[in-house]
Amino acid sequence: MSCCTPDGSCSTTAAPAAGSGITTVYNVSGMTCGHCEAAVTKAVGALEGVTAVTVDVTGGRVSITSNAEPDDATVADAIDDAGYELVGRAD
Numbered sequence: 001m002s003c004c005t006p007d008g009s010c011s012t013t014a015a016p017a018a019g020s021g022i023t024t025v026y027n028v029s030g031m032t033c034g035h036c037e038a039a040v041t042k043a044v045g046a047l048e049g050v051t052a053v054t055v056d057v058t059g060g061r062v063s064i065t066s067n068a069e070p071d072d073a074t075v076a077d078a079i080d081d082a083g084y085e086l087v088g089r090a091d
Contacts, residue, residue, distance in 0.1 A: 020065070021051050021052075021065045021066055021067050022065065023063055024063070024064050024070050024089065025061055025063045025064075025089065025090040026062045026063075026086050027061060027086070027088055027089070027090050028060055028062050028079055028084050028085065028086055029060060029084065029085045029087050030083065031084055033057065034057075036055075037055040040053070040079060040082050043078040043079060043081055043082035044062060044064055044078050046078070047070075047074060047075065049066045049067040049068055050066045051065050051066060051067065060087075061090055072089070
């Protein structure tokens, strides 16, 4: 279904998908390539309650969408186990 109307205008008032969750962005150091992206995605994606993970290697950021507020220590442990360092939450 498109958000565009027959007259060509677009509606931006659509409600977000139910259960879309909470998105939290972290700064992570040590990521340099696609392998890093895959390793962090796998490690963080395996955490309970995580529904999506987006890794920006160039920007050094990991966005996590979860059902509830993530536990920073648990996320840090997963990232550490993957071989990288969680620096903190992004501003």
